[in-house]
Amino acid sequence: MTGVDRRTFLVGAAVAGAASTGTARAATALFEHGVASGDPLADGVLLWTRVVTSEPIRWEIARDEDFRRVVKRGTTRTGPARDHTVKVEVHGLHSNTRYWYRFRVGDVVSPVGRTKTAGCDSELNFGVVSCANWSMGHFAGYGFLAQQDIDAVIHLGDYVYEGVYAVTPQLRPTDPPHECVTLNDYRRRHAQYKTDRHVQAIHQAHPMIATWDDHESADNSSSTGSPLHDPATEGPWGVRMAAATQAYFEWMPIREGKLDRSFHFGELASLTMLDLRSYRTDTTILGAAQRNWLINRLTTDNARWQLVGNSVMISPFRIPPAPGFPSSNPDQWDGFPADRELVLRALGDRRNTVFLTGDIHSSWACEVPFEGRSVATEYITTSLTSDNFDELLKVPPRTGSVLLEAQIQLLNPHAKFVELDSHGVSTVKITEDEVRYDWYYTADRKDPNSAVARAHSFRTRHNTAQTERVLS
């Protein structure tokens, strides 16, 4: 315990509960957007908070939650140019090790966050999440994952929604109360999300490895535009995309630079995160540089498992004929067959790649087909709160969707499991022999204290590129 810590502790202990409540309230007010960590390396991690101050911000990271064994500390500053967000790159840590961290401005100390560096023993466990629509529900699934013993949370995008996708009346009104277009708009939307107690809880408990999808900028976005962007009234797309990018990097616990990046968990697994929006054009979902990098990673990395954080579905999806429905969704990899073919052909007979996917507000286990065989598996997590099929069709859960699920599987025999109705989160457990994937469903997205329970489980045995249901 340092001198300042001891003094704070003694002062805190000497006065009655009212004063310590006041201290806690001051910390909550000053650090109103919580603390976060992310992008774990074998020797370090990135720490995040936001604090409006011109004073120095002190940080420290320790091996224990009481900060008796502080291993690194330092000072940093922030300001309006980065919307008062704070990022600290910590290096020199041990691999595969839990740490606790906190920030301090003057006498006010932030909540304590917990994090973990990359590495592995005999197993790895991740939470997997996507599609958190503020106005459509509460984020009880995040709260559930905050309580789980996992190494990190993989966020596959739609962490924020730029629009006002109402459901009238909105369960929770968005801030700003209109679609985000400017830098200030996107900053306000991110700030609102980070006041949510479940968002704060998941960040406080685990490091996050995030990539974005379209709604961090605009619906079905690419480097060239979005169907919901009107340059005549909303200005040049490039300006808006730059604003969305800036706010995302400011507000997320992500190392500065780019979203396509890789993580290494010893010899057991590597995780390649894709950016399927920034380089997308009419003809490529990846862009040439990211495509070459991805293929190189998947074919030369020596880890036993290759995990890919992939915001939109890579397996083909033929949509059953229905009035008003297209036959396929060109926003996912189906719209970019040339890129998909290059990636899947490169996999050859490796059969150790697992795509972890979000975006389509439903739960899937697929054997990714290429030239008559399965070359990888794909597991898709459902939306945390965004409307899924029963809500789009305006029918009760497990009624109208059940027939549709059967039709989908008939048309898409590589889809071994499809569930169109539930919201929730997933976990993935990686061991030498198998990757196991569990879907956890939220009982009621409108209830901030909703129960969250395991509903379905599948696994892929090593070197099979197949999926099988697990009953226990």
Ligand SMILES: [Fe+2]
């Ligand atoms: Fe979404």
